Amino acid sequence: MLSLTTAQICICERKLSIINGSALERYKSVLENRPEIIEAVTNKVLASYLDIAPQHLCRLKKQIDKD
Numbered sequence: 001m002l003s004l005t006t007a008q009i010c011i012c013e014r015k016l017s018i019i020n021g022s023a024l025e026r027y028k029s030v031l032e033n034r035p036e037i038i039e040a041v042t043n044k045v046l047a048s049y050l051d052i053a054p055q056h057l058c059r060l061k062k063q064i065d066k067d
Helices: 004-020 023-033 035-040 043-050 054-066
Strands: none
Touching: 023 035, 023 043, 023 054, 035 043, 043 054
């Protein structure tokens, strides 16, 4: 489980990434900076965190797997 401080940092990072990045950039940022989030939550929750549809998250994952 994430600590309160870690959760607050994640919220701030999420707000900035939504404002400044595309869905792909946001997903890559989570992959690089917060891999524990990906391991700890379902795809539906992760998609909500990234402010995208779960179907779009699946497409992003496939796109990254191809690269």
